[in-house]
Amino acid sequence: MSQETMPLVADTVTKHDEPAWMIDKRRAAMDQMPTLKMPRVQRFDYRYWQMMPSTEIHWQSSSASLAQSDLDTTTAKADDQQISIVQVGQTTTQVKLPAELGQQGVLVMDLFDAMREYPELVKPHLMTNVIKTNETKLTSYHMAMLTSGIFVYVPRGVAVNQPIEAHIIQDSTKTDHPLISHVLIVAEAGSEFAFTQHLSTVGEAANIANCFVEIDAAEDSRVRFSSLDAFGPKTVTYFERRGLAANHANIDWAVGLLNDGNTIGNIDTNLLGEGAETDSKMIAITDGTARMGINNGVTNRGKHSVGNILQRGVLLGRSQLVFNGIGDIIHGASGAKAEQENRLLMMSNEARGNANPILLIDENDVLAGHAASVGQVDQQQLYYLMSRGIDRQQAQRLVIRGFLGVVLSAIPAKTVRQELITTIERKLTDEN
Amino acid sequence: MSTLEVKDLHVEVQDGESGAVKEILKGVNLSMSTGEIHAIMGPNGTGKSTLSETIMGQSAYHVTQGDILLDGNSILDMPVDERARRGLFLAMQYPAEIPGVTNAEFLRAAINARRPKDDQISVMSFLKELDKNLDLLDMNEAMPERYLNEGFSGGEKKRNEILQLLMIKPAFALLDEIDSGLDIDALQVVAKGVNSMRGDNFGALIITHYQRLLNYIKPDVVHVMMGGRIVKTGGADLALKLEDEGYAGLRDEFGLDVDLVDEN
Numbered sequence: 001m002s003q004e005t006m007p008l009v010a011d012t013v014t015k016h017d018e019p020a021w022m023i024d025k026r027r028a029a030m031d032q033m034p035t036l037k038m039p040r041v042q043r044f045d046y047r048y049w050q051m052m053p054s055t056e057i058h059w060q061s062s063s064a065s066l067a068q069s070d071l072d073t074t075t076a077k078a079d080d081q082q083i084s085i086v087q088v089g090q091t092t093t094q095v096k097l098p099a100e101l102g103q104q105g106v107l108v109m110d111l112f113d114a115m116r117e118y119p120e121l122v123k124p125h126l127m128t129n130v131i132k133t134n135e136t137k138l139t140s141y142h143m144a145m146l147t148s149g150i151f152v153y154v155p156r157g158v159a160v161n162q163p164i165e166a167h168i169i170q171d172s173t174k175t176d177h178p179l180i181s182h183v184l185i186v187a188e189a190g191s192e193f194a195f196t197q198h199l200s201t202v203g204e205a206a207n208i209a210n211c212f213v214e215i216d217a218a219e220d221s222r223v224r225f226s227s228l229d230a231f232g233p234k235t236v237t238y239f240e241r242r243g244l245a246a247n248h249a250n251i252d253w254a255v256g257l258l259n260d261g262n263t264i265g266n267i268d269t270n271l272l273g274e275g276a277e278t279d280s281k282m283i284a285i286t287d288g289t290a291r292m293g294i295n296n297g298v299t300n301r302g303k304h305s306v307g308n309i310l311q312r313g314v315l316l317g318r319s320q321l322v323f324n325g326i327g328d329i330i331h332g333a334s335g336a337k338a339e340q341e342n343r344l345l346m347m348s349n350e351a352r353g354n355a356n357p358i359l360l361i362d363e364n365d366v367l368a369g370h371a372a373s374v375g376q377v378d379q380q381q382l383y384y385l386m387s388r389g390i391d392r393q394q395a396q397r398l399v400i401r402g403f404l405g406v407v408l409s410a411i412p413a414k415t416v417r418q419e420l421i422t423t424i425e426r427k428l429t430d431e432n
Numbered sequence: 433m434s435t436l437e438v439k440d441l442h443v444e445v446q447d448g449e450s451g452a453v454k455e456i457l458k459g460v461n462l463s464m465s466t467g468e469i470h471a472i473m474g475p476n477g478t479g480k481s482t483l484s485e486t487i488m489g490q491s492a493y494h495v496t497q498g499d500i501l502l503d504g505n506s507i508l509d510m511p512v513d514e515r516a517r518r519g520l521f522l523a524m525q526y527p528a529e530i531p532g533v534t535n536a537e538f539l540r541a542a543i544n545a546r547r548p549k550d551d552q553i554s555v556m557s558f559l560k561e562l563d564k565n566l567d568l569l570d571m572n573e574a575m576p577e578r579y580l581n582e583g584f585s586g587g588e589k590k591r592n593e594i595l596q597l598l599m600i601k602p603a604f605a606l607l608d609e610i611d612s613g614l615d616i617d618a619l620q621v622v623a624k625g626v627n628s629m630r631g632d633n634f635g636a637l638i639i640t641h642y643q644r645l646l647n648y649i650k651p652d653v654v655h656v657m658m659g660g661r662i663v664k665t666g667g668a669d670l671a672l673k674l675e676d677e678g679y680a681g682l683r684d685e686f687g688l689d690v691d692l693v694d695e696n
Contacts, residue, residue: 035493199470340482371670381529381530383490383491383528384524384527384528384530385528385538386511386513386516386529387512387513387522388538388542388545389513389516389517389542390541390542390545391513391545391602394541394545396502398530398533398537399533401532401533402530402531402532402533402579403532404532405579406531406532408532
């Protein structure tokens with residue numbers, strides 16, 4: 001990253017009518033980038049991946065019509081209670097928020113609009129508490145190059161009954177068009193809501209996706225986050241999904257990682273407050289020659305904080321999947337609980353998988369446990385199903401479904417669960 | 433009418449640990465038709481389960497000689513699922529547990545596997561049939577929504593095997609030690625299920641080492657198996673005789689050169 005590119009960045013963002021603090025933040029991020037290291041994914045080598053293709057920001061708009069096929073297949077019939085936001089590339093093409101929620105102060109909007117209209121809400125939260133720009137080269141790259149985003153704000157004590165649905169569609173009808181996206185979720189004290197995101201790609205160009213989610217959960221709030229990741233085969237993805245939970249706050253993650261392309265990612269919840277809790281569930285399926293390296297972590301700082309990680313991965317073809325479950329219990333977090341279970345199912349002899357529990361415990365008064373396994377399809381199960389006339393392919397699909405079932409059945413949103421099952425079935429059918 | 437014939441069947445298995453190959457079946461002959469209930473009795477370790485698993489097509493069992501014919505056609509080259517679709521059913525001694533797949537979903541998949549793609553069973557007729565059979569077997573209504581065999585007690589698993597039998601309606605059912613571990617009430621329920629299938633289009637081969645089950649499911653033919661062969665075939669009274677005299681008595685009466693596993 002050379003210093004010469006700096007003025008260019010500043011110039012392009014000035015034209016985008018961004019507040020001065022945001023431009024300063026970008027500039028600081030750009031300045032510190034050369035001194036930082038790439039993020040680490042244990043037992044996974046991605047050093048030859050191009051994760052920072054450009055240091056020039058190109059503002060381009062995308063057509064709403066690109067979202068259509070995605071929305072037709074994934075959203076239920078629109079009703080007037082629906083809360084949703086759709087983004088194609090850098091363009092927000094649709095926002096739906098019932099008026100009564102607007103009156104209560106709930107915000108679901110484009111992040112850049114929010115910077116201009118609600119700087120007092122955005123500025124203190126954007127890459128300050130939850131993810132910091134100076135963590136790695138890629139976090140600073142993200143800040144410097146950010147070109148799309150969603151802001152969700154739920155005020156103190158407000159419970160939103162419908163899930164907030166976001167569709168983020170990468171526009172790969174264009175070349176040299178990275179998706180650098182940021183979902184900022186601010187849950188004020190005592191608020192409660194669910195946020196669901198659907199990630200997909202239109203077009204055939206090879207582009208990166210650099211997607212961050214920050215959840216800042218104030219005391220006694222409850223945020224249920226789910227995500228269905230289904231970027232295309234030519235997309236190289238890096239994601240950060242991080243939560244910060246204050247006293248008795250609760251952040252739950254339910255993630256289905258079904259990207260067709262190479263992916264690295266990090267999910268982590270910082271249980272800062274006393275009695276803060278997180279439940280992190282993830283399913284990943286890799287196929288073809290795709291490689292995926294994922295860290296899923298919980299940091300227990302608060303006394304009596306509780307973190308659970310439950311992950312299942314299925315490997316097809318010649319793919320690679322690495323699950324690192326990272327449990328970090330900080331000194332002073334007495335009474336903390338940390339449990340994790342990481343299991344991989346190998347459907348092919350040519351696939352490579354690792355499930356690594358990593359426990360870092362610096363406190364005596366804790367309960368911590370882990371389980372990990374890498375295994376093949378149970379032949380007894382296959383034989384049993386086939387002895388009832390079910391053919392091998394379908395029997396395999398049922399066994400895989402069963403393997404994923406413990407996570408699937410724990411996903412709260414029925415529509416997400418169904419969509420996940422449909423996508424999984426499609427991937428398994430394609431494979432055969 | 434369907435027929436199932438086992439001709440001079442020799443079967444080997446390889447020991448998982450030592451790798452040693454052992455011949456278990458040493459020339460089994462058996463012939464049955466739909467409309468008949470056969471029972472195979474015999475001491476432990478004599479090859480009864482090997483016979484049923486080999487007929488079903490479990491890949492661990494290698495046929496070295498002889499043949500198995502369904503309606504006159506050899507099934508030895510058919511995979512397990514095809515044998516099932518052609519009318520064979522094995523109620524297993526140790527059914528697998530499959531979490532994440534509900535009983536109902538599994539049963540529908542099994543029924544539909546036998547039907548053409550454009551004639552799959554309707555939800556209504558499936559549920560009607562299911563309710564009828566749950567009722568017959570005195571099974572809990574929550575059973576269909578539970579995951580397949582997961583956390584089932586021994587008795588629940590056995591009933592679930594019979595439920596599948598009633599739903600799938602095969603031509604031939606092989607019932608492998610379906611009575612083991614059942615109390616008398618459960619045994620009666622299982623027998624009721626099998627008896628409800630009796631008719632011209634159904635045949636069963638009941639494997640057991642106690643005569644008890646045969647009080648409830650009356651066999652037309654009883655075979656006694658020892659040392660990897662069928663050594664005696666007779667009517668229902670043969671089972672009673674065995675109960676009285678034991679396998680050792682029968683062996684001595686016929687002068688058979690067979691080691692009994694449980695004999696000291």
